[in-house]
Amino acid sequence: MISRPEAITPAIFAAALCGVVEGIALAALLPAVSSLASGAPVWGLDLAGWLIVFAALAALSFGLNYWQAKRAYGVALDFLESIHRLIGDQVAKQPLGWFARPLAGKLSRMVSNELMQAGEIYAHMFGPLITKITSVVAVVLAAWFWNPLLGLILTASIPVFIVITLVSSALMRRGRRVHEPEEVNLAGRIIEFAQCQGALRSCGQSDHFAPLENALGRSSRAKKQSLWSEIIGFLLSGMVTQAVIVALITVTGTLAVAGTLAPIPALAFIGLALRFTSTLSAITEGAMGLESRRPLLDALEGVLTSDPLPEPPAPGELSAPGTIELDRVSFSYAPGTKPVLREVSFSVPAGSMVALVGPSGSGKTTIARLISRFYDADAGTVRVGGLPVREQTGEQLMGQLSMVFQDVYLFDESLEANIAIGRPEATQEEIREAADLAGVTEIAERLPDGWNSRVGEGGRALSGGERQRVAIARALLKRSPIVLLDEATSALDVENEAHIVAAVERLRTTATVLIIAHRLDTIAKADRIIALDEHGGVEAQGTHEELLAQGGTYARFWDRLQEAQGWRITEVAP
Ligand SMILES: Nc1ncnc2c1ncn2[C@@H]1O[C@H](COP(=O)(O)OP(=O)(O)OP(=O)(O)O)[C@@H](O)[C@H]1O
Structure with a gap:
């Protein structure tokens, strides 16, 4: 010592x-x-x-x-x-x-x-x-x-x-x-x-x-x-x-x-x-x-003496850049506790947008955490870019991913610095372009010091939707081949929602997007949908139409979501 x-x-x-x-x-x-x-x-x-x-x-x-x-x-x-x-x-x-x-x-x-x-x-x-x-x-x-x-x-x-x-x-x-x-x-x-x-x-x-x-x-x-x-x-x-x-x-x-x-x-x-x-x-x-x-x-x-996750000494070769694959992955947060994920298998082809749906607690966020290697799976393999995450250095894995989670944490720095962290060598034009696409320019215009306004510890000077817009701008600027996005569960105001939808549309043109989806629109637009059941297993996967045609839990889930979101619109209508 x-x-x-x-x-x-x-x-x-x-x-x-x-x-x-x-x-x-x-x-x-x-x-x-x-x-x-x-x-x-x-x-x-x-x-x-x-x-x-x-x-x-x-x-x-x-x-x-x-x-x-x-x-x-x-x-x-x-x-x-x-x-x-x-x-x-x-x-x-x-x-x-x-x-x-x-x-x-x-x-x-x-x-x-x-x-x-x-x-x-x-x-x-x-x-x-x-x-x-x-x-x-x-x-x-x-x-x-x-x-x-x-x-x-x-x-x-x-x-x-x-x-x-x-x-x-x-x-x-x-x-x-x-x-x-x-x-x-x-x-x-x-x-x-x-x-x-x-x-x-x-x-x-x-x-x-x-x-x-x-x-x-x-x-x-x-x-x-x-x-x-x-x-x-x-x-x-x-x-x-x-x-x-x-x-x-x-x-x-x-x-x-x-x-x-x-x-x-x-x-x-x-x-x-x-x-x-x-x-x-x-x-x-x-x-x-x-x-x-x-x-x-x-x-x-x-x-x-806390053990770090084992890492190889040098980056490995990525055989399928931009892809994600889970192969019979099981996981529980603590040894001996009920598994959160059971034998989950699916793949996300490069350039596609895949939506993860399922009841609350079914393990959607946990899947995103395993892909980002917050934890290692107990069984099975998680591959990113075609290479198991265990065989990648932390830098190599993080270089491929951008994460936009619900609980976005911003640094108590200026709005601009919070976006620039996505790619520190980016020019101011590139930062502004990413900000524009994610709707952050409007936030900067509203704040007293514009781009130099500090966002407070954790970003508390901004609303949840605004914080997510900043995180999306960060991801756009980073230009990583894969984006993991956890869509807000709470209702966003119309402005926030429109910006986030537009930014996601833009992201999917340049990156593979795995989105934990809660909105009808996002789910329907996804190239593929993975539906989890309440026990952390994959219930069904396919396109929206295929899953609806199968009936079963996904069709019921879709009906309930339609009802809930339709009800919400009726409620707020004058
Ligand atoms: N850090 C943790 N330690 C222990 N258990 C956890 C932890 N995080 C989540 N869990 C448990 O794992 C299960 C799956 O949680 P997860 O957040 O992945 O579900 P989810 O499908 O994303 O839920 P939601 O849609 O409500 O966000 C839940 O039962 C949850 O209580």
């Missing part, structure tokens, strides 16, 4: 060295105080000599601390830079269907503030933790060297802190297991609440949206439970620290009274023991701090 892993070793080394110096400085208290008490030099140094040693160690510790902090920041910045790049690469390799997964939803939160917190692990947490651990080791070794009995007393307290660190971390993990799923659920409900305001207000439920209130209640209860787990961990750790301090003072005092330890060094040892236990307690807190960052690292790992 780091572009210069070799920078980590010096950072760890600096932190460890810092700990050793701090440990020695702490342990030097024992000979210094002994020299003070006896008035005689200890190891050749009198009190003044020891004070100079303290000053030298303090200066060395300061220098090392500065060096290690600089190194740690370097590693943290390197980590942040590398991880952003890795996530970017990983996201670009993911199948389009990946973006509908909850993991992808977490992505924006992750790359904005959570990565900073992960960077802090390197900048502020690892270094001090290593320093404290090595300082403890240095103090214990020095104490053994000075007086094995004191070394033994300090060593005995370490397992207690290891146990308390493990218990506190386990309590924290337990709390998180209870609390996190409720947090995710609550976040989803809040977004739902914001997005469904229109529907909720029309039902008079904007004040009391029961699913959100329930989620709030559950999240608050889970948060309390999780807080209690954490508090118990902190209380336990605090109590154990105090108990160890009392035990150390008691043992040292007893040894001093028994004459095993001289009183002044015993006092110095108590001071050292206090500092020692506070360092151990800081290690426990540091370990718990790292534990609290674990979900972040797990989420990061989830993104970085």
Whole structure:
């Protein structure tokens, strides 16, 4: 995850060295105080000599601390830079269907503030933790060297802190297991609440949206439970620290009274023991701090280890450009769930317009997604240009397709830039020509800044029909050999409808068009119709006349559509 892993070793080394110096400085208290008490030099140094040693160690510790902090920041910045790049690469390799997964939803939160917190692990947490651990080791070794009995007393307290660190971390993990799923659920409900305001207000439920209130209640209860787990961990750790301090003072005092330890060094040892236990307690807190960052690292790992769809290293040869073929394709969105498509087979010859029709939920959009390789089929083969989509690079496949879906997403850029994205090298004349054909020129004329008007995030400054017109202009400009078009199910106003119909007529003269059709007109004009049944199978295929002549579901579907759309016209007529 780091572009210069070799920078980590010096950072760890600096932190460890810092700990050793701090440990020695702490342990030097024992000979210094002994020299003070006896008035005689200890190891050749009198009190003044020891004070100079303290000053030298303090200066060395300061220098090392500065060096290690600089190194740690370097590693943290390197980590942040590398991880952003890795996530970017990983996201670009993911199948389009990946973006509908909850993991992808977490992505924006992750790359904005959570990565900073992960960077802090390197900048502020690892270094001090290593320093404290090595300082403890240095103090214990020095104490053994000075007086094995004191070394033994300090060593005995370490397992207690290891146990308390493990218990506190386990309590924290337990709390998180209870609390996190409720947090995710609550976040989803809040977004739902914001997005469904229109529907909720029309039902008079904007004040009391029961699913959100329930989620709030559950999240608050889970948060309390999780807080209690954490508090118990902190209380336990605090109590154990105090108990160890009392035990150390008691043992040292007893040894001093028994004459095993001289009183002044015993006092110095108590001071050292206090500092020692506070360092151990800081290690426990540091370990718990790292534990609290674990979900972040797990989420990061989830993104970085998501498998991209396998792709060949180089584009393959297209034996039948402009064609689409599905050969006994079956698919379900999740393993073990009901298949959405069952053994679907049909082909779309180059230059033809084929309409996909069928009841809601029959799998029409799913077919378009498999052709664009949002997902891979579970069984069967999807071919585009005569070559299975699995044997094409993403670039090769996308180069053949233009997609105009119902939920068109526009970038918060100018109207012109949103069309130009179809073919960035297109001239302004070509952009205007495509826009004219799709009826976007009229939109530009209406907007205050004309072609330079920004369309808002997702294109919300435009109506659904207008957004689709922009997407069609994009497709016209791209001039891809195949266009996948999902016709709007909702009624479009007359102007939008006329523009879209005209643009589709134009598109079919230059490209193969597979259209998920809902309008009578489009269906009747298609060269071929594929009718799906409600179980995701192909019910019938042929021309409109052939299918009508067969009777069956298509004929009934056509009657119902005629009735519905005829009824609509009667309704709006004066
Ligand atoms: N991302 C998804 N995850 C799980 N199931 C899905 C997903 N998208 C669609 N489905 C399910 O797959 C089935 C087919 O959906 P699809 O959108 O392909 O149907 P459709 O024929 O296009 O419907 P409509 O005409 O209403 O748009 C439906 O039962 C739907 O609930």
